[in-house]
Amino acid sequence: MHTDPNCLFCKIVGGEIPSNKVYEDELCYAFYDIEPQAPVHFLVVPKEHICCAAKITADNSSIVAHCFEVIAKICAELGCESYRVVNNCGDQAGQTVKHLHFHVLSGRDMTWPPG
Numbered sequence: 001m002h003t004d005p006n007c008l009f010c011k012i013v014g015g016e017i018p019s020n021k022v023y024e025d026e027l028c029y030a031f032y033d034i035e036p037q038a039p040v041h042f043l044v045v046p047k048e049h050i051c052c053a054a055k056i057t058a059d060n061s062s063i064v065a066h067c068f069e070v071i072a073k074i075c076a077e078l079g080c081e082s083y084r085v086v087n088n089c090g091d092q093a094g095q096t097v098k099h100l101h102f103h104v105l106s107g108r109d110m111t112w113p114p115g
C-alpha cells in the first residue's frame with residue numbers, strides 16, 4: 001500500500017502522531033478532528049496515501065465507497081441521525097492536508113450553501 005513518510009495523515013494512520021481514534025479497519029482510519037467545527041467532527045481517511053479527490057480513479061475508487069459505509073456505521077453507533085460529509089479538494093476549496101479525507105460533522109444546525 002502506498003504511503004508518504006512526510007504526510008501528516010499517513011503519520012497519524014501509522015501511529016507516529018497520536019490521534020483520538022474513532023474506528024479502524026484494514027482499509028481506513030477514523031479520528032476526531034483536532035479543531036472541531038461541530039459537537040461531533042471526525043475525519044475518515046483511506047490508509048493508502050491518495051492526495052485528493054481529484055486523484056480518485058477506477059483503480060482506487062472502491063475505497064471511497066468503503067469510507068461512506070464506515071461513515072454510516074460510525075454515525076449509527078454515535079447516534080448521529082443527521083450529519084454532513086465534506087471533502088475539500090485543492091487549495092481554493094480549503095484543503096490543508098494533502099491526503100484524501102472526509103470530514104463528518106454533526107450535532108448542530110448547518111447552513112446551506114456553505115461559505
Ligand code: 5GP
Pocket residue numbers: 008017019020031032033034035036087088094095096097098
Ligand atoms: P482540510 O482543511 O484539509 O479539509 O482538513 C484538514 C483537517 O485536519 C482540519 O480540519 C484540521 O483541523 C485537521 N487536522 C490538522 N492537523 C491535525 C492533527 O494533527 N490531528 C488531528 N486530529 N486533526 C488535524
Ligand code: ZN
Pocket residue numbers: 003004007008009010011048049050098099
Ligand atoms: Zn498520506
